Amino acid sequence: MPRFLELKVADCKRLNADYFELWLEAPSLAPLCKPGMFFELKAQTAAQERKLFKPISVAGVLNDRISFIIKAIGPGTRALAEVQPGETLFALGPLGNDFPLVEGKNVLLVSGGVGWPPLGFLSDLLKERNKITHIHGGAGASDIFPCDRAYTVDGSAGEKGLVTQDLPQILTDQNIDIIYSCGPLPMIGAVQKIAPKIPHFASLEAYMACGLGACHGCVVPVGESYLRVCADGPVFNAADIRWEEI
Amino acid sequence: MPRFLELKVADCKRLNADYFELWLEAPSLAPLCKPGMFFELKAQTAAQERKLFKPISVAGVLNDRISFIIKAIGPGTRALAEVQPGETLFALGPLGNDFPLVEGKNVLLVSGGVGWPPLGFLSDLLKERNKITHIHGGAGASDIFPCDRAYTVDGSAGEKGLVTQDLPQILTDQNIDIIYSCGPLPMIGAVQKIAPKIPHFASLEAYMACGLGACHGCVVPVGESYLRVCADGPVFNAADIRWEEI
Amino acid sequence: MNRLATSLGKLSLQSPITVASGTFDTGYFDLFEQNILGAYTTKTITMQPKAGNPPPRIFETEAGLLNTIGLQNPGLKGFLSEELPRLRDLLDIPLIVSFSGSSVAEFEAILETLEKEEGIAGYEINVSCPNVEKEGIAFGAEPDVVFALACALASKSSRELIFKLSPNVTDIAQIAIAATEGGASSLALINTLYGAAIDWKTGRFRTSNPVCGYSGTALKPVALALCHKVAQAVKTPILALGGIHTWQDALEFFYAGASAIALGTAFYSDPLAAVKLHQGLKDHLEEKELALSELIGKASLPLP
Amino acid sequence: MNRLATSLGKLSLQSPITVASGTFDTGYFDLFEQNILGAYTTKTITMQPKAGNPPPRIFETEAGLLNTIGLQNPGLKGFLSEELPRLRDLLDIPLIVSFSGSSVAEFEAILETLEKEEGIAGYEINVSCPNVEKEGIAFGAEPDVVFALACALASKSSRELIFKLSPNVTDIAQIAIAATEGGASSLALINTLYGAAIDWKTGRFRTSNPVCGYSGTALKPVALALCHKVAQAVKTPILALGGIHTWQDALEFFYAGASAIALGTAFYSDPLAAVKLHQGLKDHLEEKELALSELIGKASLPLP
Numbered sequence A, B: 001m002p003r004f005l006e007l008k009v010a011d012c013k014r015l016n017a018d019y020f021e022l023w024l025e026a027p028s029l030a031p032l033c034k035p036g037m038f039f040e041l042k043a044q045t046a047a048q049e050r051k052l053f054k055p056i057s058v059a060g061v062l063n064d065r066i067s068f069i070i071k072a073i074g075p076g077t078r079a080l081a082e083v084q085p086g087e088t089l090f091a092l093g094p095l096g097n098d099f100p101l102v103e104g105k106n107v108l109l110v111s112g113g114v115g116w117p118p119l120g121f122l123s124d125l126l127k128e129r130n131k132i133t134h135i136h137g138g139a140g141a142s143d144i145f146p147c148d149r150a151y152t153v154d155g156s157a158g159e160k161g162l163v164t165q166d167l168p169q170i171l172t173d174q175n176i177d178i179i180y181s182c183g184p185l186p187m188i189g190a191v192q193k194i195a196p197k198i199p200h201f202a203s204l205e206a207y208m209a210c211g212l213g214a215c216h217g218c219v220v221p222v223g224e225s226y227l228r229v230c231a232d233g234p235v236f237n238a239a240d241i242r243w244e245e246i
Numbered sequence C, D: 001m002n003r004l005a006t007s008l009g010k011l012s013l014q015s016p017i018t019v020a021s022g023t024f025d026t027g028y029f030d031l032f033e034q035n036i037l038g039a040y041t042t043k044t045i046t047m048q049p050k051a052g053n054p055p056p057r058i059f060e061t062e063a064g065l066l067n068t069i070g071l072q073n074p075g076l077k078g079f080l081s082e083e084l085p086r087l088r089d090l091l092d093i094p095l096i097v098s099f100s101g102s103s104v105a106e107f108e109a110i111l112e113t114l115e116k117e118e119g120i121a122g123y124e125i126n127v128s129c130p131n132v133e134k135e136g137i138a139f140g141a142e143p144d145v146v147f148a149l150a151c152a153l154a155s156k157s158s159r160e161l162i163f164k165l166s167p168n169v170t171d172i173a174q175i176a177i178a179a180t181e182g183g184a185s186s187l188a189l190i191n192t193l194y195g196a197a198i199d200w201k202t203g204r205f206r207t208s209n210p211v212c213g214y215s216g217t218a219l220k221p222v223a224l225a226l227c228h229k230v231a232q233a234v235k236t237p238i239l240a241l242g243g244i245h246t247w248q249d250a251l252e253f254f255y256a257g258a259s260a261i262a263l264g265t266a267f268y269s270d271p272l273a274a275v276k277l278h279q280g281l282k283d284h285l286e287e288k289e290l291a292l293s294e295l296i297g298k299a300s301l302p303l304p
């Protein structure tokens, strides 16, 4: 059951020009967090007062603390980037479902940009009992996080190109049993197209208002209907998504 | 001719629970400022970005600096209260007309609350060549500034009551030749009613949008029409105001 | 003494705070107690299930929210089988069912079906949908259509009948009069304004439908003006909504003539908006030693 | 090459930025050069002088401005004797005179008088005023009235004839079609929405008229939606306004089909809004190697 709290900021540090890492003190919530779940966060500034919360995936949990890795791209995330340790912010969560866990598998993680954090968290949980290959892509060097193979559109880090470009090769070389992905819809769609038969769980992004399943604003075409990313996801079976509508 | 500038804050200090004093560096504007004139000021915060400027009277000038005495009563004035020395703020001014000056007269200054600053400034200019009596009133002790007789509604400073209560007495005792007033319209109206025959110049307050005479938002009923406090005032001959409409 | 008690037509409400149709869900009761609210309004249901519009469906503007949900709902049958039993079990507060139709007959059919169900205190009639019998012009746009619809529905039910009016009309007072004369026992206003947003980088609309419903803070002055206009035109109780966030906002609407208010978009910037509104209103009325009912419609002109 | 050049019906404008009637005055030219603007629009004048409404006339809301100025103006004669000569001397940019009347005959009489004067490039017809011949319903509310008015005025002038439309109507596209068919050579939209505010402490309206005109940031999504609706309905050039502040805002309107835009309330939060808009637009178009005219009406649907 999600909670709505003012959480204390334990730390907020810049990782590079675009990203920062936020740590929140949340003894009652930290144990509930699983990879795929997210929070609706909001800074307590006058300018953000009437604004929507920002959905941000849990990037990790350490004792009483929850971490988030956030790209400052607009007013909401920029306001979050400026919170100071000791201050509080508004948090609604944990929200959404989580990735199903596996054992003894060859696991491929595919992430793009801000899709990295939930897969980084997932990787921590899976790595002892599975063989993991994590490929990650982004627009430029600042979008790159720890992984086995990195790709950038501008070639400023890792290989130049899209994260999906070597996918067929990797699937056979690593004999992949299951795929977990998180990133822009077109990326997830490309993965699904290349590997339609491999079990594939994708965490989706969508513009959100309520975060609680009330507004039906955050839907994606799944199965016979439009499902809510916040309440029915964010993790979906990639095969169920109606890719022809995307 | 008014200018629109980003002015550097030389100082901003709290005077009491409600009021603060703001000093701006404005070498090109300071020499233009006369008692009665005002600026449209605005803090450079995200929350104030799309907000109206706040009309604030010039409270004094010292070399290159202009001072303001401001009561923090709402979002606009509270944002001004939080500016730090060295920061800049937006200033449009100097705006409006000024009080006509006199010599060799028995002058009465009547101010209420935030009406004090322009009369304080005026007093500085008049005091060498005139005999001045300054009476001032407010809701409580924090509204009281240097004057000859102070009145508060709650009795927490000076005499309990309205600034106008001893007016008939003062007019005769001091043999007053001319009155300058600034404060809420009902106060100015009361003064005018008690002393209809004495020359009386009043600086008026009004809700303002443009501050430049463009929007016709800040009018008062004067003479045959509605005149703009920002561009036709703020100083009016109190006898010209259509008091029956107020 | 419950200073917050109010009534909306035939309904006695323990709190004047309700929720805007389509914006709220029982999930919020994980965050606060339902008795903060005076009533619970469902999202609008239609005869047939509706898949709704494709994404993107929402976009936040400087001072409000655009949505083009497209009335996604499980249809009347789905509502009766899945939603209604759950709501009946869960709710201690009056349940108001919002519904819409594409013809007067369809509205009547939905109402007749709902009349057979227990646990429904009232209906909120959403007339912002296109009328198939009138070239797709919204039901709520024409006084004669609203009058006919109100007559048809009022004659079939003794439950509270709330007509929810759209602000996108030339003269909302005429619509309010028509609904009242037809038998609406209260009026909810306002539904969303028209709104749109475009990504200046790409020239693409931000939502799958260019023209959306516009809600939130930006609407408050519009909603208040229309609440005043309607309160001047009819005596029918008003459920006011549109951009309400705080107890001070709510007071403005009570003064303008609203008997109750609803929160919608406010929940998305503050999930506890209703709780804070409730507390603030309670404290204010206690301090003033007033009951809410003493303020309703008591707005006056300013001193110059 | 002037990438910012545009046209509005018969007018060629060196800048697509103009000013909203009633919000602007030549006093602003103390702060910036007039050639930032493509044209100058006067406040609305009427046949007889108007004293306007008593104070308080304005109030700022969370995201906009309420005003009830009441068309204070010196009347046609006063305008001709005091304002027009001054404007003619001062302006290097086209002058658009906004006027209004209380009957078709009064509109015609004003136009006929202005036709005799030089230095006027066009007229902006403000149809938001009550029509004395039609029980005080606003002129702009009824397509047939708008059509008749446009016919009457278009036949008497070869100058640019801009009809300024109100958003407070059920279907603005119908009004736009009527104005176009009657002979309006361009359309300005939108005028203010209805809006009100009440002081929650006292229950008093914040302005001397309870129902005001509502302008500013809050209006932008509404103005954009209506600009899109009108652009879909008619080919008549559009002068868009309502809540525009930044060059990004302006781009949204160009994509939605506007040939030019106007700033109003924006001046009150930033007196240099037009200068920044001009610069931002210029830089953007240079970076993209585009002329403004290439963007107009090029909005498209989003990728899902």
Ligand SMILES: Cc1cc2nc3c(=O)[nH]c(=O)nc-3n(C[C@H](O)[C@H](O)[C@H](O)COP(=O)(O)OP(=O)(O)OC[C@H]3O[C@@H](n4cnc5c(N)ncnc54)[C@H](O)[C@@H]3O)c2cc1C
Pocket: A038, A054, A055, A056, A057, A058, A068, A069, A070, A071, A072, A073, A074, A075, A076, A077, A078, A114, A117, A118, A204, A205, A206, A207, A208, A229, A234
């Ligand atoms: C379930 C979920 C989990 C998420 N987890 C994370 C996370 O762990 N870390 C993180 O940094 N972000 C995450 N996001 C994305 C994050 O929510 C958005 O970046 C944020 O809402 C942007 O808000 P803003 O106010 O800063 O910018 P906005 O003003 O909303 O957007 C700024 C600009 O960026 C564009 N934009 C908005 N969203 C995106 C996007 N997703 N990708 C590219 N451009 C965009 C907009 O069009 C706009 O032009 C997640 C989103 C979802 C739905």
Ligand SMILES: Cc1cc2nc3c(=O)[nH]c(=O)nc-3n(C[C@H](O)[C@H](O)[C@H](O)COP(=O)(O)OP(=O)(O)OC[C@H]3O[C@@H](n4cnc5c(N)ncnc54)[C@H](O)[C@@H]3O)c2cc1C
Pocket: B038, B054, B055, B056, B057, B058, B068, B069, B070, B071, B072, B073, B074, B075, B076, B077, B078, B114, B117, B118, B204, B205, B206, B207, B208, B229, B234
């Ligand atoms: C020509 C002129 C000169 C002025 N000079 C000064 C000055 O030197 N120092 C100074 O402190 N102020 C001065 N004022 C008043 C000042 O402009 C207002 O207090 C300010 O605009 C309030 O803005 P805000 O955003 O802080 O509060 P708002 O949100 O605008 O108002 C906060 C609350 O206070 C109420 N309120 C607003 N204005 C007043 C008022 N004047 N009196 C009582 N209640 C009010 C409102 O109804 C509201 O409830 C002057 C005004 C004018 C027109």
Ligand SMILES: Cc1cc2nc3c(=O)[nH]c(=O)nc-3n(C[C@H](O)[C@H](O)[C@H](O)COP(=O)(O)O)c2cc1C
Pocket: A215, A216, A217, C020, C021, C022, C023, C043, C044, C065, C067, C069, C071, C098, C126, C164, C190, C191, C192, C213, C214, C215, C216, C217, C219, C241, C242, C243, C244, C262, C263, C264, C265, C266
């Ligand atoms: C996401 C969303 C969904 C909505 N769905 C409905 C609906 O199903 N039926 C309805 O009558 N109004 C619907 N509305 C309109 C609201 O009930 C309300 O009239 C409007 O949002 C104004 O109130 P607010 O500003 O407080 O949100 C919806 C609004 C939003 C934001």
Ligand SMILES: Cc1cc2nc3c(=O)[nH]c(=O)nc-3n(C[C@H](O)[C@H](O)[C@H](O)COP(=O)(O)O)c2cc1C
Pocket: B215, B216, B217, D020, D021, D022, D023, D043, D044, D065, D067, D069, D071, D098, D126, D164, D190, D191, D192, D213, D214, D215, D216, D217, D219, D241, D242, D243, D244, D262, D263, D264, D265, D266
């Ligand atoms: C103070 C003020 C005065 C106005 N006066 C007029 C007017 O005389 N004639 C007119 O057609 N519109 C008038 N308007 C409406 C504006 O021209 C414009 O249509 C509206 O403000 C929306 O634009 P904005 O949001 O950019 O201000 C006025 C608006 C304001 C704020």
Ligand code: FES
Pocket: A207, A208, A209, A210, A211, A212, A213, A214, A215, A216, A217, A218, A219, A228, A229, A230, A231
């Ligand atoms: S954000 Fe409201 S349903 Fe998902």
Ligand code: FES
Pocket: B207, B208, B209, B210, B211, B212, B213, B214, B215, B216, B217, B218, B219, B228, B229, B230, B231
């Ligand atoms: S504030 Fe605009 S005319 Fe005075």
